Amino acid sequence: MIIFENGPIIWSIDGLFKSRNKHFSKNLNTYLIDSYSVWNTSVNVALYKRVVYLSLVAFNIFDKKYSDFFGAKCPTLAGRRAEN
Numbered sequence: 001m002i003i004f005e006n007g008p009i010i011w012s013i014d015g016l017f018k019s020r021n022k023h024f025s026k027n028l029n030t031y032l033i034d035s036y037s038v039w040n041t042s043v044n045v046a047l048y049k050r051v052v053y054l055s056l057v058a059f060n061i062f063d064k065k066y067s068d069f070f071g072a073k074c075p076t077l078a079g080r081r082a083e084n
Helices: none
Strands: 002-006 009-019 023-025 030-032 035-048 052-058 067-069
Touching: none
Parallel strands: none
Antiparallel strands: 002 009, 009 035, 023 030, 035 052
C-alpha cells in the first residue's frame, strides 16, 4: 500500500497480483487465467480535528475481469459483474 498525505487529505493505492498455474474446466469449457492484478484506491478527507473523515473508495479501478473459482466471476468496477 502506498499512502500520500497532504494536510487533511489522505490518498492511498494498493493492489493484488496473483500468479498460478492455468486451469481448464471441461464442464464449464473455460480457463482460470494464470495471472492477474487488481488495483484499489481511496481518498480520505479529515472534516473535524482528524476525528471525522469523509471517505471515497474505488475497487478494481482498471476494471480487470477475473475469477478465483470456476464459474464465479468476481466483482468489477462499481460493483458491476464481469460479463463474458
